[in-house]
Amino acid sequence: MEYIVPIILAMALFAHVRMSGTGLGTAGPVQYVLHWLYAVAEPSILKIVDRLITSPGVIGSVPGRAFLKIIAFLSHYFPHGLVLTTSAAERFLRHIEAAEGPGGARIAVGPCVCQRALDRWHGPSCKDIVVLYGADIYHHLNIGYRIINSDDASRILIECRDAGFIHSLDFCMQSGKWTFVVCNCDRDICVLYRTWRHTGKFLYPGPEIAFLAPGKCRGEEQCGLCVERCIFGAISSTGSQPDYDPSKCMGCGQCVLTCRGRARSMQARYDFIHERILPARLFLGLTTAMDDNPSSAKKSAAPS
Numbered sequence: 001m002e003y004i005v006p007i008i009l010a011m012a013l014f015a016h017v018r019m020s021g022t023g024l025g026t027a028g029p030v031q032y033v034l035h036w037l038y039a040v041a042e043p044s045i046l047k048i049v050d051r052l053i054t055s056p057g058v059i060g061s062v063p064g065r066a067f068l069k070i071i072a073f074l075s076h077y078f079p080h081g082l083v084l085t086t087s088a089a090e091r092f093l094r095h096i097e098a099a100e101g102p103g104g105a106r107i108a109v110g111p112c113v114c115q116r117a118l119d120r121w122h123g124p125s126c127k128d129i130v131v132l133y134g135a136d137i138y139h140h141l142n143i144g145y146r147i148i149n150s151d152d153a154s155r156i157l158i159e160c161r162d163a164g165f166i167h168s169l170d171f172c173m174q175s176g177k178w179t180f181v182v183c184n185c186d187r188d189i190c191v192l193y194r195t196w197r198h199t200g201k202f203l204y205p206g207p208e209i210a211f212l213a214p215g216k217c218r219g220e221e222q223c224g225l226c227v228e229r230c231i232f233g234a235i236s237s238t239g240s241q242p243d244y245d246p247s248k249c250m251g252c253g254q255c256v257l258t259c260r261g262r263a264r265s266m267q268a269r270y271d272f273i274h275e276r277i278l279p280a281r282l283f284l285g286l287t288t289a290m291d292d293n294p295s296s297a298k299k300s301a302a303p304s
Contacts, residue, residue: 014103014104014136015103015104016032016103016104016132016133016136017103017104017106017132017133018031018132018133018177018178018179019096019132019176019177019179019278020177021176021279022095022279022281022282023099024096024099024100024132025177027104027132027133027177031133031177031178032133032136032137035133035134035137035172035178035180036137036141038172039134039137039138039141040141042113042117043113043116043117044117045078046113046114046117046118046191047117047118049191049195050117050118050191050194052068052071053068053191053194053195053198059198065198068198068199069199069201072195072199072201072202073201075201075202076174077172077173077174078172078202079170079171079172079180079181079192079202080170080171080172080174080201080202080203080204081168081169081170081171081183081185081192081202081203081204082168082169082170082171082203082204082206082207082274082277082278083166083167083168083203083204083205083206083250083251083252084167084168084169084182084206084207084208084251084252084283085167085206085208085251085252085253085256085266086157086158086161086167086253087253088167088206088207088208088283088284089157089167089169089182089283090150090153090154090157091282091283091284091285092169092182092282092283093107093129093131093150093153093154093182094150095282096131096132097149097150104132104133104135104136105132105135105136105139105147106131106132106135107129107130107131107135107147107148107149107150107152107153108129108130108131108135108138108139108145108146108147108148109126109127109128109129109130109145109146109148109152109153109156110126110128110130110138110139110143110144110145110146111125111126111128111143111144112125112126112127112128112183112184112189113128114189114190114191114192115189116143117191118189118191120188120189122186122188122189123160123163123165123186124156124159124160124163124165124184126144126156127156127159127160127165127183127184128145128181128183128184129148129153129156129157129181129182129183129184130145130180130181131179131180131181131182132179132180133180134179134180134181135147137180153182156184157182157184160184161253161254161257162257163186164186164187164229164231164254165184165185165186166184166185166193166231166250166252166254167182167183167184167185167252168182168183168184168185168192168193168203169181169182169183169278170182170183170192171277171278174277175277176277176278176279179278187231193231203250204250204274205249205250205251205269205272205273206250206251206252206269206272206283207251207268207269207272207280207283207284208251208253208266208267208268208269208283208284209246209249209251209266209267209268209269210234210244210246210249210251210253210255210256210264210265210266210267211264211265211266211267212244212263212264213263213264213265214241214263215263216261216262216263217241217242217259217261217263218260218261218263219240219241219242220237220238220239220240220241220242221240222260222261223258223259223260223261224237224242225258225259225260226242226254226255226258226259226264227242229254229255229257229258230252230254230255231252231254232248232249232250232252233245233248234246234248234249234250234255235255251266251269253266268280268284
């Protein structure tokens with residue numbers, strides 16, 4: 001145990017990479033150590049939150065729900081997620097892989113942290129795609145993470161998308177500089193999603209929104225798959241034509257994937273309010289690896 005602190009500090013002094021606008025910058029020792037401590041404590045935190053959101057005394061009473069919302073408010077600097085389509089997540093991962101900047105890993109994958117913490121397993125489980133300095137941290141914790149490339153990550157994203165999971169790009173401190181993981185969330189186990197369901201916190205609408213062409217919709221009798229696939233309540237059953245509420249759309253793209261009439265498509269969200277955290281052009285294919293990083297002349301060090 002006496003060697004742990006020196007080892008952490010030594011690792012923190014190596015070059016680690018983080019987001020900086022649409023480019024890359026250096027994650028300093030303080031950021032690295034703080035997030036390392038969070039990564040170690042994360043399973044315990046998830047267990048506590050799971051107990052809160054499954055306790056009848058909490059979610060089944062007005063005071064309990066109010067208490068849960070207060071806890072969510074006080075957790076403002078803990079991980080929050082930006083909902084992405086598969087193509088948007090792929091663009092982001094290719095961008096950070098191609099960008100030059102400080103040394104360190106770019107992408108790694110390991111077992112879903114929620115499933116691992118709660119010991120509940122469902123569907124694809126090796127789906128926690130950690131990025132940038134987060135890839136260094138989780139890989140070096142020796143808890144089952146391995147370094148991958150963006151093509152490997154794309155295959156995982158597609159597998160999760162087809163299983164009905166939604167992609168969430170998570171960051172801490174309400175800052176894109178603390179972006180560290182692409183989660184693939186399911187409705188039954190994911191703590192972040194289930195907390196959002198009870199509090200409306202921790203997940204943000206992404207840079208895209210679904211567009212519906214009503215004349216192409218085949219209706220619930222011939223299709224209706226979008227009603228089941230939308231886990232955010234933006235599409236509801238009417239018995240004939242599904243009702244779509246754009247104000248509730250988080251931009252996951254699941255309805256587009258399942259629409260048999262090709263009545264749905266994804267468009268850029270004109271009122272995307274998290275531009276200051278993670279610019280929309282990172283996900284919409286409107287940026288290059290050198291944007292906001294003109295001084296990046298050093299080649300990235302190969303991950304160990």
